[in-house]
Amino acid sequence: MTTATVSGTSGEDRSDYTREESRAIRQRSLRLLGSLVSPLRWQLVLAASVLVVSTALRVAGPALIAYGIDNALPAVIERSDWMPTIGVVGIYLLAGIGGAVLIGWYVVVAARLTQAVMLDLRKRIFLHTQRLSLEFHESYTSGRIISRQTSDLDTIRELLDGGLNELVSGVLYGLFTLIALFLIDWQSGLILTVMGIPMYLLMRWFYMRSQVIYRESRVISAQVIVKFVETMTGIRAVKAFRKEPRNDDEFGSLAASYRDVNMRSIKLFGTFEPGIMAVAAVSVAVVLLWGGGRVIAGPLEIGVLTAAVLYVRNFFSPLQEVAFFLNSYQSATAALEKVSGVLEEEPTVPDPTDPIDLWTAKGHVRFDDVTFGYSDDRVILPHFSLDIPAGQTIALVGTTGAGKSTLAKLVSRFYDPTRGAVTLDDVDLRRLHPKDLRRAIVMVTQEAYLFSGTVADNIALGKPDATMDEIRAAARAVGADGFISKLPDGYDTDVNKRGGRVSAGQRQLISFARAFLADPSVLILDEATASLDIPSERLIQDALQTLLADRTAIIIAHRLSTVAIADRVLVMEHGRIIEDDTPAALIAGTGKFAQLHAAWRESLV
Template sequence: MSDGKDDLPIDEQRPLRRESRALLGSLLAPYKRLVAVLLVAVVVENIARLSVPRLVQVGIDHGVPPITRDGNAHDLLVVVGVLCAVVAVQAISRWFFLRQSGRIGQLALLELRRRVFRHFQRLDVSFHDKYTSGRVVSRSTNDVEAIQEMLENGFDSLITAVLTLLGTAILLVTLDVELGLICLISFPVLVALSIWFRNESSKTYREVRESAALVIVQFVETMTGIKAVQAYRREPRNQEIFEEVAERYRAINERTFRLIAIFMPAVKLVGNIMTGIVLLYGGWRVLHGHMTVGVLAAFLLYLRMFFEPMQDITQFFNTFQSASSALEKLAGVLATTPGIADPNEPKQLENVQGAVRFDDVRFGYVEDRPVLPGLDLEIPAGQTVALVGTTGAGKTTIAKLMARFYDPTSGRITLDGTDLRDVDQPQLRRHVVMVTQENFMFEGSVADNIRFGKPSATDAEVRAAAEAVGAHHFIEGLPDGYDTSVEKRGGRLSAGQRQLVAFARAFLADPAVLILDEATSSLDIPSERLVQRALETVLADRTALIIAHRLSTVEVADRVLVLEHGQVLEDGAPADLISADDGRYAALHRAWVSSLA
């Protein structure tokens, strides 16, 4: 199992890393000045923090002796006053940084979520057919949260750690050159440990993100298809698959803890050894008058501060690797160009009549396996055309091409003489609407789902649309009428009721071309009769393309096309084709009549 671009070779991952850095830069670009101010605040905070041990040294060496000698506490009080002022500056700087960095982080994440959602909506049907819903969820939740953690804690920890390391190293040497140089002997060991941990965690945390995505994918896919899972008794197999990916996720996370379990104790060991050396050698120097007690105390405080940032750097590596992997995935998605692209200078469709033409259209979902080997078809404006044929004949493919969910491999499809590829999609969607057998319902009221076809529609227009397709009666019978919640995926409605709502939605949209792809397949006989009566109203004064196995739906068509392997075998009025005893449609009609007996 793979998560898209996660398994790319290193040389192919580098462009993604550049894109991920560019993505992060673009998110923070609007706040460049404020980021610069925050950097100043961090520097001020750390200078204040680093000055505390030095003030302790001054207080011990210069403030305490006058008290023991003549009871004069003036110098010590001055040091304590300066110390209080420094602590106040540190607290204010910290407050300002946390407040503003949190604001910047949330605004950047809001923009990222907007971009990802907008881009997923722009990507074509072909992309979403391949990119599972679980991976979409992983990108927009798990990966965004990883970036959030880095923005909230990561950079702050890194900047503070770097400033502390550099500052304490300088101050250690400044306080006592000999003892300071002894302490810095440990620095190459710390650098070597950090490089090892960075390299190992880089590989491990990339696998952590991939495994986390697989867990989410498996969970979402199973829960989304829970009816099919239970109907076909797939629970044991799905449980087995989930446990496999969850175990992999656990094992990889355990590997990250093993890395930390080696790195952190090693840093602590080096730090404790150096503290022991400083305490022994420094104590010897104090006894012999080569160093003051205040300097030794300050030295030990700075030494502790010198090793503390290694834990922050460790945490930053963890956060950074996780966020980097997430950024690469998001950058990869955002860099994906829609297969159905809008033209740079779209043509405007005015007074659309609905004349459709397929001109030598070739198309296949898989290369070298054409579904349409070269279709020529002309549908005059206002004509209702029914497509019939065996499964795989190309009926739904024609509908998807007409709705421009896909573009033909060659040839062209025109609406009133204009190539669909020369029209932008918002304009095309206003004039061409497709009703499928899935009839997806969104959470909300029945009225909201009908209004989906025209968001600005009034209640009266929604009611009129429902009445036109015969949906008003059952809607009025619901507990809250048009305000009744359809619940998740329309679960409160029957399949037939969902399709009637979908018809009302399409009727309200009032397109020039209406495509019905098996749109009556789930209707019972009474509901089908209602729709049959409504279809004449719905299809009036517009071009219609009907795909149906139920020939009762085909009866409203002006023209029937019998398809086989993407070719039109028969073309004519339903009555004419039925009268041809040796024809394909006549045979289909006889079989259908027999099935009703």
């Protein structure tokens, strides 16, 4: 099993990337951003056009003021001619109102763009993570997935909503202001250009420092979320083992680290913003001093100097917005890196490119010289071969770690063999069409997970078009109809979050009904009776006798009472089968199963 070099599972929560890794991550993030924006390019062109026109109208203000002071006012004083003044005021008002209207339009267009991008990205994350193989979900904690879908997406949305608008608007405004300044007084424009050198150095220093701090901030933020989610999810274990004090210390340490990194970012920003203000003040002072001398000497008019001072002051105003953008940009960049890392993950159990259809499976399962090991290179099944004829019920018995659940996962194709093949009716599972595979093979686990919705909805999970009569028949078959009928709304009762309204044993019975309604050719029971009490287990035993008669069944159980219904028992040890016979024959012998059975009988006494 291999994973991507730069991936969500291999190192995305690090902050010590090499230069090559950082470049690869940036390219990955840019590819994702490009794929999100590409379908919206015409809306992007419209937004850019509106922004350019509105910015040009806003920049025209000081030039109109200069014209009014140097030309319109003298016309009034010397000739009592008010027309130039009225014209300047009218144009100034039209420019101001037009710029405001266009900015309002731009905000709406930009918001639509942002929401379209976020909708696409949110759906991509959900659909992709759902499509990824079980290996990814077993190594990638739920807290980190939640962080990708919530806090990381919120950070990206904040960037697109405000930060990006501020950057584009600020850069355009600064560029147009500089051009206008050169047009009315090139010397003042030259002064501003020279003062741009310390400003550039200051912004570059801020960018480099904040890049490190904000990536660290996202890493610690994800750790805080993971700790919180894991603690709340496992609250029963926390209570049972009195883990609250240790959790308090661990969470307090993470929260303190998060506070510290946020304080460092605030101090960084607190240094940057006053620096920009100082450069702006010096620039205005130099332009005013140099321009004032020229006004006294005669070559520069007072209106032009006024406009030049206004342009210099206005030039630095958007830099505050650019600083805010850099603030959100660093955080959003780190978030986008993590999101793109998840979206770059490839399923380790990919769908076949040329699938084989198997409309009606008989249930013949065979392991053909299978070798399998998880990502830590520890071999679980070495050169494993097994033939399970169609319709046969086998029970897998053995100590923990013997490979029983691994065998079940391979049959369900949650994993693929490292070498060899697992086949269903002589078709390699890697070539079988996914819909035929999921219809033919169903696994019931000890967890018995129930989704939000009614009891009937949960039973019909594997057969959404099932009628109410079919749902009730499946429930009766596994002995679940009795307690379901006594629920407040019967089959229409909402099971509440994760089945909170029913007991663990009742949840297991519902999951049995779900599997039996799906009517698979191969049914896998992985410790599926572990949550049942003795009366419920007896009901299941009776149901299994009938329901497993015409299908292949693989039963993994420590309760040897469940094993008794099997046609054949396989005793596993270290990924190998050490005993294989009928339950009666193995009990009568002196092997491992006979010892386990004797110990079980003694425990009942």
